Amino acid sequence: xxxxxxxxxxxxxxxxxxxxxxxxxxxxxxxxxxxxQGDYVHGLQEAGFRWxxxxxxxxxxxxxxxxxxxxxxxxxxxxxxxxxxxxxxIKPVLYGSLAASMTGVPTTINTFSGLGFLFSASRxxxxxxxxxxxxxxxxxxxxxxxxxxxxxxxRHSFVSSDLVAPSRALLIPGSGVDxxxxxxxxxxxxxxxxxxxxxxxxxxxxxxxEFIEAARLLRAHGVRARFWxxxxxxxxNPACVPxxxxxxxxxxxxxxxxxxxxxxxxxxxxxxxxxLPSYREGVPRFLLExxxxxxxxxxxxxxxxxxxxxxxxxxxxxxxxxxxxxxxAIEVLIGDSRLRARMGQASRQVADEEFDEAHILEMHExxxxxxxxxx
Numbered sequence: 001x002x003x004x005x006x007x008x009x010x011x012x013x014x015x016x017x018x019x020x021x022x023x024x025x026x027x028x029x030x031x032x033x034x035x036x037q038g039d040y041v042h043g044l045q046e047a048g049f050r051w052x053x054x055x056x057x058x059x060x061x062x063x064x065x066x067x068x069x070x071x072x073x074x075x076x077x078x079x080x081x082x083x084x085x086x087x088x089x090i091k092p093v094l095y096g097s098l099a100a101s102m103t104g105v106p107t108t109i110n111t112f113s114g115l116g117f118l119f120s121a122s123r124x125x126x127x128x129x130x131x132x133x134x135x136x137x138x139x140x141x142x143x144x145x146x147x148x149x150x151x152x153x154x155r156h157s158f159v160s161s162d163l164v165a166p167s168r169a170l171l172i173p174g175s176g177v178d179x180x181x182x183x184x185x186x187x188x189x190x191x192x193x194x195x196x197x198x199x200x201x202x203x204x205x206x207x208x209x210e211f212i213e214a215a216r217l218l219r220a221h222g223v224r225a226r227f228w229x230x231x232x233x234x235x236x237n238p239a240c241v242p243x244x245x246x247x248x249x250x251x252x253x254x255x256x257x258x259x260x261x262x263x264x265x266x267x268x269x270x271x272x273x274x275x276l277p278s279y280r281e282g283v284p285r286f287l288l289e290x291x292x293x294x295x296x297x298x299x300x301x302x303x304x305x306x307x308x309x310x311x312x313x314x315x316x317x318x319x320x321x322x323x324x325x326x327x328x329a330i331e332v333l334i335g336d337s338r339l340r341a342r343m344g345q346a347s348r349q350v351a352d353e354e355f356d357e358a359h360i361l362e363m364h365e366x367x368x369x370x371x372x373x374x375x
Contacts, residue, residue: 001083001373006034006073006096008056009236012088014040016113016175016285018047023361025049027374034076052076056095058236066095074099084373089113094132097139107371110140111148113174114282114304115157124238133163140164146371150174150282153303170367173307174283176360179351181265182292184344193226194272194334199264199286201234202241207277207300209241213323214277215254218331225334230258230267268293272340273333279320281305283355292351296343298329308355314346 005021007013013033021031025048032050035041041051054076056069077085077099084107087096093110100108119129140147140163147164148171149155155171158164196215200206208229215227234240250257261267264286268274274290274297281304287297291308297315299305309315316332318325333340368374 002030004032004034004082004085006085006092007088008058008092010035010038010040014043020361020364021049023365024374029374070095070098074102077103077105094136101142106144107373108145112154113150114280115154137163148172151303151307172363173355176355176357177288177292177351178357179292182289184294193224195226195228195270196273196275196330197228197271198275199230201231202246203234203237203239204241205239205279210277210321210323210326211275212249212255214327214330217327219254223331223334227255229255230261232260264289271295273298273330277326283307288351288355291347294344294348296333296340297347314343314350
């Protein structure tokens with residue numbers, strides 16, 4: 001059967017869904033990717049998949065342009081006659097579900113990898129919810145629709161709000177991690193100062209500001225450590241940190257900033273502690289990779305992070321938007337190598353037992369088989 005994987009960013013498909021596409025192709029499915037042109041489209045094509053271009057902005061622009069994006073996607077769906085379409089992240093879920101409804105696609109699967117900006121506390125997001133949620137509710141209740149959530153909190157939120165029927169709301173914890181790619185960390189570089197690593201897009205709601213402030217506090221307190229931040233400036237996201245602020249942080253140099261890196265296994269092996277002070281998450285890939293590397297974790301006590309970080313076992317949870325609590329947790333781990341080692345061993349065990357990529361792929365395959373998409 002012919003299946004479409006649809007997203008509004010090729011980065012999402014390449015980094016998080018390529019292995020699922022390969023798994024389904026091995027089971028006889030014809031998987032095709034639909035997304036705008038970007039840096040990773042060539043990688044999807046090199047892997048042997050067909051790419052179909054979809055002209056859509058990641059940010060909400062004006063209503064006419066947004067409706068035009070839905071119509072363009074509907075034309076693709078009508079022309080290609082997909083047996084099933086699988087949408088990733090909120091905007092493709094909404095627009096893709098509308099397009100599938102307009103064109104009679106037999107089966108629709110929607111994956112929410114966290115609830116994103118639409119469910120944030122900003123006034124703009126609150127206004128958007130008034131417009132979006134009634135449409136989203138209708139789309140997710142369609143008989144052909146099945147919805148995947150990455151953590152139980154997000155699933156409960158949608159089910160309790162009647163945005164989705166319980167029988168069509170599945171829980172699959174993230175995209176998993178290939179534990180074979182990661183090995184235990186040594187935790188130091190150069191001058192043997194322990195490395196505290198955060199990896200994420202440079203967004204306010206990833207807690208980047210809190211990480212910078214925690215590093216300042218610990219530096220002022222005389223804690224000997226190096227603070228590394230790696231990730232891209234994502235100007236397609238409303239929560240993007242302005243470039244001027246990023247440049248000021250680089251000049252301040254309390255945190256070493258590396259930009260986007262494709263060599264995460266190498267970077268993680270140099271770290272002693274992994275940190276993610278995000279405001280909301282699905283299941284954060286960075287924490288999974290850090291756990292597979294055998295690192296102790298410090299994260300915020302929010303949905304998604306709670307699935308990976310087991311307090312007292314493999315890391316610590318702190319309140320969101322609290323740089324002092326974040327700094328205190330980091331300081332405890334920096335100062336206790338035995339605790340880091342014990343928690344690191346537990347992290348690897350969590351990665352192996354709960355989030356190994358092979359298990360996550362099997363859960364997806366079971367769903368596709370149950371829906372009759374693959375044999």
